[in-house]
Amino acid sequence: MSFSLIFALILLSGWAGGRLAKAAGIPSVIGMIAGGFIISLCCGKSIPDTLWGVEPFLKSLALIIILLRAGLGINRKILLKSGRTTILMSVVPCLAEGLGLLFVFHFWLGYSYAVAGMAAFILSAVSPAVIVPSMLDLHERGYGVKKQVPSVILAGASVDNVLSITIFTLFMKFYTIGGQAAILELEFIPYTIGMGIALGVIFGMGLVWLFRRIKPFRATEKVMTLLGICLVLVALGDVLHIAALLGAMTVGFVLFEKENHIAGEIAGKLSKIWVWAEIVLFVLIGMALNPKFIVSAGWKGIVIVLAGLVLRSLGVIIATASSRFNRREKLFCVIAYLPKATVQAALGAVPLSLGVPEGGVILATAIISILLTAPLGLFLITRYGSVLLKKQ
Numbered sequence: 001m002s003f004s005l006i007f008a009l010i011l012l013s014g015w016a017g018g019r020l021a022k023a024a025g026i027p028s029v030i031g032m033i034a035g036g037f038i039i040s041l042c043c044g045k046s047i048p049d050t051l052w053g054v055e056p057f058l059k060s061l062a063l064i065i066i067l068l069r070a071g072l073g074i075n076r077k078i079l080l081k082s083g084r085t086t087i088l089m090s091v092v093p094c095l096a097e098g099l100g101l102l103f104v105f106h107f108w109l110g111y112s113y114a115v116a117g118m119a120a121f122i123l124s125a126v127s128p129a130v131i132v133p134s135m136l137d138l139h140e141r142g143y144g145v146k147k148q149v150p151s152v153i154l155a156g157a158s159v160d161n162v163l164s165i166t167i168f169t170l171f172m173k174f175y176t177i178g179g180q181a182a183i184l185e186l187e188f189i190p191y192t193i194g195m196g197i198a199l200g201v202i203f204g205m206g207l208v209w210l211f212r213r214i215k216p217f218r219a220t221e222k223v224m225t226l227l228g229i230c231l232v233l234v235a236l237g238d239v240l241h242i243a244a245l246l247g248a249m250t251v252g253f254v255l256f257e258k259e260n261h262i263a264g265e266i267a268g269k270l271s272k273i274w275v276w277a278e279i280v281l282f283v284l285i286g287m288a289l290n291p292k293f294i295v296s297a298g299w300k301g302i303v304i305v306l307a308g309l310v311l312r313s314l315g316v317i318i319a320t321a322s323s324r325f326n327r328r329e330k331l332f333c334v335i336a337y338l339p340k341a342t343v344q345a346a347l348g349a350v351p352l353s354l355g356v357p358e359g360g361v362i363l364a365t366a367i368i369s370i371l372l373t374a375p376l377g378l379f380l381i382t383r384y385g386s387v388l389l390k391k392q
Contacts, residue, residue, distance in 0.1 A: 006048060010036070010283045011279060011283075013039055013283060014035050014036070014279030016035065017038075027375040029278070030374070032279055033289070034286060039283070039287055040289065047287070055284055058281070058284065061231070063342060063346060064231070064248050065270055065273055065277050066133075067158055067248050068251070070154050071250060071255075071256065072252040072266060072267040073135075073252075074155050075151060076257050084322075084323075089157075090155070090156045091159075091160075091319075093312045094125070094163050095163075096312060098121045099120070100311040101116075101123055101311070104116075105120055109358075111358055112175075113174070115171075117174065118168055119365065122344060122366055123304070123305065123340070123369055124167075124308065125161045125164035126312075126338075127344075129342040130339040130374055130377055130378050131157045138150045138385050141386075142392045143392075144329065144385075149325065149333070150389075153337070158249050162246040164343055165243075165245065165347070166189060166193070168347060191242070192242050193243050193246060195240065196237065196243030196246040197247065199233060200249070200253075203233055204251040205258070206229075207251065222269075223270065233248055285341070285370060288345075290360070297365050305369045305373070306372075309373065316330075317334065319333075320333050332385065335380045335384060339381075340373045344367070344369055345366075347366075348363045
């Protein structure tokens, strides 16, 4: 089977699956995952190796697009007003779930600390693919804007992702290069985050200068330039070991601050690009779904995912305890932090590719977390967002 044919199947099955799921009252991402699973069952070994070669790039590109959309929707004044709550929402829920699950994997399943840490922080990230579009939609419709609840969740969830990926990478190095060498990496975490933000600011200011200098500069050209710059940033991140995804979000933030009109143009175009990027991301998840692995995880995988949700919810309660939010708004924050999909899709298969013996179970648990939490979280956000948040 040629690459062009399999890619056509990915787009068509994802579109059809999403449509059918939406018509049945189910979140469209579940239909997309089902479409990918059907492709895997029908095509199996005839799927070209080329696809699996570009799969990491496609997932990374989808993550860049959604984090750019997040950055383009974050207002500096709002962050300053709710800065403490935003910081706590960025860190506390992620660490509460990640560290709690680390001990669950280690003491209950008997994983080494390195493997348990990888598994825990794959699961600990919330899904920007679900949260970002939902929060942008609520914000545009005026729900929760007085206290900027959607904006706080938007910023917190995006940084939550970057933190999960950073800590996952640290545990991966514990596994691959050994404990003492990996401990040295702890010193570089502030550098990793700081340099990611710094490069994002530099690249963002460069784009602002470019967009002001060259006229006319069509919105489509701006998006192409922006995506190209962010891909360069990610490539530099791999070389310099910096949080490049946080840098990509910072680029969007700088554009929003300096050129609000241009940011609006770009955000509109990115929302259209996300239509196909979302399909590719979730169909690839479905194609990677192996029933044998899910059976191997079994009920233990479900218990672990549920335990993680409880720990994360406690983290959200702690993070919002001293905020200006009322009880209904705090409850909505708990709901908004439930869905998982993007990071689990991007990193779930990494331990298996490294030859980790427990890699199959980790991948299965990651897929279970997507199947359980993505539809549940999306349904609750859609159903109760307009109920729990006041419309301005």
